[in-house]
Amino acid sequence: MTTTRFDDGPELRFDDDDDNEPSIPTNDVAATRDFHEVDVWSDSFWGEDAPQREVVFRQLREHAPVTWQKPIETSVVPDPNDPGFWAVVKHEHITEVSHNSDVFVSSYGVMFDLLPAMFLEMAMSFLAMDNPQHDKIRKLVSVSFTPKQIKKIDDDIAMRARRIVSAVADREEIDFVADISKHLPIEMFGDMFGIPEDRRAEVAHAADEIVAWADPELLAGRDPIAVQSDAGMAIHALAEELIAERKHEPQNDLLTNLVQAEVDGESLTDFEIGAVMTLMAVAATDTTRHTSSFAVKALTDFPEQRAWLWEDFDARINGSIEEFLRWGSVVVTFRRTAVSEYELGGQQILPGDKVVMMYGSGNWDREVFTDPDKFDLSRSPNPHVTFGGGGVHFCLGNQLAKSMMRSLFRELHQQMPNFVAGEPKLMRTNFMRGVLSMPFYPNTGAK
Numbered sequence: 001m002t003t004t005r006f007d008d009g010p011e012l013r014f015d016d017d018d019d020n021e022p023s024i025p026t027n028d029v030a031a032t033r034d035f036h037e038v039d040v041w042s043d044s045f046w047g048e049d050a051p052q053r054e055v056v057f058r059q060l061r062e063h064a065p066v067t068w069q070k071p072i073e074t075s076v077v078p079d080p081n082d083p084g085f086w087a088v089v090k091h092e093h094i095t096e097v098s099h100n101s102d103v104f105v106s107s108y109g110v111m112f113d114l115l116p117a118m119f120l121e122m123a124m125s126f127l128a129m130d131n132p133q134h135d136k137i138r139k140l141v142s143v144s145f146t147p148k149q150i151k152k153i154d155d156d157i158a159m160r161a162r163r164i165v166s167a168v169a170d171r172e173e174i175d176f177v178a179d180i181s182k183h184l185p186i187e188m189f190g191d192m193f194g195i196p197e198d199r200r201a202e203v204a205h206a207a208d209e210i211v212a213w214a215d216p217e218l219l220a221g222r223d224p225i226a227v228q229s230d231a232g233m234a235i236h237a238l239a240e241e242l243i244a245e246r247k248h249e250p251q252n253d254l255l256t257n258l259v260q261a262e263v264d265g266e267s268l269t270d271f272e273i274g275a276v277m278t279l280m281a282v283a284a285t286d287t288t289r290h291t292s293s294f295a296v297k298a299l300t301d302f303p304e305q306r307a308w309l310w311e312d313f314d315a316r317i318n319g320s321i322e323e324f325l326r327w328g329s330v331v332v333t334f335r336r337t338a339v340s341e342y343e344l345g346g347q348q349i350l351p352g353d354k355v356v357m358m359y360g361s362g363n364w365d366r367e368v369f370t371d372p373d374k375f376d377l378s379r380s381p382n383p384h385v386t387f388g389g390g391g392v393h394f395c396l397g398n399q400l401a402k403s404m405m406r407s408l409f410r411e412l413h414q415q416m417p418n419f420v421a422g423e424p425k426l427m428r429t430n431f432m433r434g435v436l437s438m439p440f441y442p443n444t445g446a447k
């Protein structure tokens with residue numbers, strides 16, 4: 001154990017038993033703070049869906065926007081010395097934390113749950129890095145996400161969306177997730193990395209398993225660490241195979257770019273490239289799928305909103321997608337760790353404190369959104385924090401996600417305008433709000 005000081009702040013202790021693991025700073029004050037009486041830490045709180053959680057978030061936003069909370073109740077790697085965390089629920093504080101990445105860092109982990117340190121390296125890549133390293137890797141990947149590049153693949157996205165929707169347009173009842181919403185994101189991710197068509201389902205399955213850690217139903221009694229590491233290793237194994245191929249036979253894909261890239265004069269290792277691929281597999285596939293699923297449910301529940309969008313689809317779809325994103329709020333939380341003293345919402349944050357941003361709460365903040373409970377496709381402006389609160393980690397794939405949704409909803413509008421979505425089976429975790437399956441009636445209405 002060593003000690004040090006940051007910015008003249010309190011003394012920090014570093015657990016340096018294992019040189020391979022990032023040392024987590026701690027401070028002496030955290031363990032002595034009183035916990036706030038309103039709970040956003042327990043399993044029962046996170047077992048609820050967003051509307052029930054919103055009742056609690058609203059109370060906090062209005063009376064105690066930055067609160068010290070007990071440690072999360074069930075963690076993948078429980079830490080008996082975990083003193084707790086700061087819950088950040090207001091829009092303005094979420095954007096403040098997100099923009100201050102020198103104070104609120106990511107390299108000690110970004111998940112609310114405490115996950116094995118190895119997992120950060122294996123699956124999070126630059127999402128769990130700080131600058132300068134973060135920017136170097138992000139820049140390499142960004143070449144595939146420039147507006148020019150997205151425009152270039154737009155036709156391909158549209159063609160694929162048309163095929164996916166027309167394949168089931170005549171069916172009486174389908175499952176929206178299995179038959180429609182999961183396909184486009186995995187196909188686009190697969191194209192980007194040059195993953196053979198017959199290996200894509202395997203990657204999609206592994207990406208699902210990686211985020212299953214906090215949902216007891218998805219885990220079905222399995223050990224979350226084993227599930228996560230098996231899934232991560234499956235993606236790394238595929239990455240290794242494909243990297244070896246690209247070294248001999250370069251292709252026109254992101255994987256080849258990463259194989260040929262150099263950071264500070266050095267090539268990325270196969271493991272580093274595998275980690276980028278693992279991060280992107282999760283980031284690209286689950287999020288867009290869940291947002292589309294919540295959106296068709298909302299268009300079913302609020303027919304007047306659907307009628308409004310259908311009336312002038314081309315002019316209204318872009319604004320509507322922003323509301324789909326806010327309404328779904330599929331990424332529920334991300335964490336940072338403070339490395340210097342900072343005052344946030346009247347609270348003194350100390351180095352070593354964990355700070356958890358509750359994006360869904362920010363998206364319901366009445367100081368920013370009028371009638372947040374209303375699904376309002378004409379909402380403008382709509383500064384939701386579904387892609388994060390801004391700053392260096394802001395979602396790299398946001399334009400691609402919007403492009404996929406634009407094409408998908410264009411096809412739904414054209415091929416099955418009277419669809420009806422049934423009741424979704426939800427995935428409930430403190431990281432992702434998702435739809436596991438949902439009956440869907442393309443043309444004939446619910447039975």
Ligand code: HEM
Pocket residue numbers: 098126127128138189279280283284285287288291325330331334385386387388389390391392393394395396397398400401
């Ligand atoms: C509806 C769809 C999506 C949502 C809601 C979403 C949400 C997010 C959020 C909340 C973050 C973290 C922001 C932060 O920490 O400040 C993020 C980061 C990221 N997302 Fe997305 N995302 C979506 C789609 C995608 C897609 C399609 C891709 C890629 C193909 C992607 C790639 C990434 C990457 C690479 C990062 C890490 C950025 C960094 O750390 O610099 N995302 N996303």
